[in-house]
Amino acid sequence: MHIHLRVHLNKTTARTSQLYFDDGLSDEVFAAHSPYDGHPNRATRNANDGIYDATGLLKAGQSGGTVYAAVNLGITAK
Numbered sequence: 001m002h003i004h005l006r007v008h009l010n011k012t013t014a015r016t017s018q019l020y021f022d023d024g025l026s027d028e029v030f031a032a033h034s035p036y037d038g039h040p041n042r043a044t045r046n047a048n049d050g051i052y053d054a055t056g057l058l059k060a061g062q063s064g065g066t067v068y069a070a071v072n073l074g075i076t077a078k
Contacts, residue, residue: 001026019056
């Protein structure tokens with residue numbers, strides 16, 4: 001499971017990336033939380049995602065049924 005991210009550096013330049021959740025947490029979400037539980041046979045895992053990069057792995061956890069995540073981003077304008 002991932003989140004798409006776009007950072008606008010100025011009016012004409014943007015960078016797009018993805019942030020990822022640990023597969024174990026994704027499995028829990030897909031097993032028990034709507035609307036994800038309607039898709040129980042998740043085919044793409046981080047290891048076979050062609051775009052996955054461990055630097056985009058979120059530090060995440062759950063509390064009271066809510067998933068919280070955090071990441072520090074460094075953006076390079078190339």
